[in-house]
Amino acid sequence: MEEKPIEAIEGEAVEKLEAAGGTLTGKLQWQGFLPTDLAELATVLLQICQGTAESNDFLKLVFKDVDPGEAAIMSCWEFVFYVAYRAGAIDREYLQTLFKLASQKAKTVYNKILTTTATPLAIRYGGFGSIPILQMKTHQKNALNYAFQGFCQVIEPELGVSTQQKWTEGEIPSGCVVFFNRWLDHTALSLGMKDGQQKILTLWPHPTVVEMNLDDLVTHIVSLRRPKPTIYFTNPPWL
Structure with a gap:
């Protein structure tokens, strides 16, 4: 049975999540x-x-x-x-x-x-x-x-681990939670597509919060001599 695609959540809740995440850029440890x-x-x-x-x-x-x-x-x-x-x-x-x-x-x-x-x-x-x-x-x-x-x-x-789906291409909607292999391996927030690149907000690998291309983080993980991660994403239950 084919999985039902994860639909984008739009509106004030996602906008507030993006804004709250944006205020933490360059902060936290x-x-x-x-x-x-x-x-x-x-x-x-x-x-x-x-x-x-x-x-x-x-x-x-x-x-x-x-x-x-x-x-x-x-x-x-x-x-x-x-x-x-x-x-x-x-x-x-x-x-x-x-x-x-x-x-x-x-x-x-x-x-x-x-x-x-x-x-x-x-x-x-x-x-x-x-x-x-x-x-x-x-x-x-x-x-x-x-x-x-x-x-x-x-x-x-x-x-949202129980509803996660594997990502291969296309946009991961803003507000989705993104997992690199397992959630304990690495978890980030999607910011959607910008300038043709899938963006995430992440507290790692930099010491503080950064917005970066998902592909760049995958490249960084591989540079650490780790296997290329499988990417999963989901809508969190609290949005």
């Missing part, structure tokens, strides 16, 4: 959502399970009600939510509810892994929390990995 240091990674994932994560400024907005402003540090996909927030398409209550649900899912998955697939050592000590970390490295890693997958399962529908 990119940081991957998860740290590369293993010790920091474990800490952040545990905080996600507890609903207390504040490893970047976007999470402080969600959990602490602190508006991060234009020098905020966040990831590429959080940037999409932040533009929507500044455009009035979503509010803090929406973000707080979404991330609390995601954290609850992560916690549920984490606890289930500990109780249903625990090693004899884990059972003996009554759970992960009381077991020496060196003896539980593998089990902790597995539990946190699945917990993060649970977190992502709640977040991704709100980016």
Whole structure:
């Protein structure tokens, strides 16, 4: 069955999204959502399970009600939510509810892994929390990995992942969310076609927000000796 083409959303909502994104050009700072240091990674994932994560400024907005402003540090996909927030398409209550649900899912998955697939050592000590970390490295890693997958399962529908379509040519309508392979690999916002080029607003690969040609970003990714990404796009559910 042939997919129904994604239709352009026009009107004030998209105009506000474009305007809000435009005010952030040259601002914000990119940081991957998860740290590369293993010790920091474990800490952040545990905080996600507890609903207390504040490893970047976007999470402080969600959990602490602190508006991060234009020098905020966040990831590429959080940037999409932040533009929507500044455009009035979503509010803090929406973000707080979404991330609390995601954290609850992560916690549920984490606890289930500990109780249903625990090693004899884990059972003996009554759970992960009381077991020496060196003896539980593998089990902790597995539990946190699945917990993060649970977190992502709640977040991704709100980016429109479930309705994404593969892009090969033509215009990606302004306001669409654009994914480079998976949304966790890279996420940006479409600005439609300008001067015959597909434009996106992105918080990466530059350290701040930039408007650039989609093809130029693909070229940059390939220059990093990575495979050419498959591009997907979708209308976000909050537009």
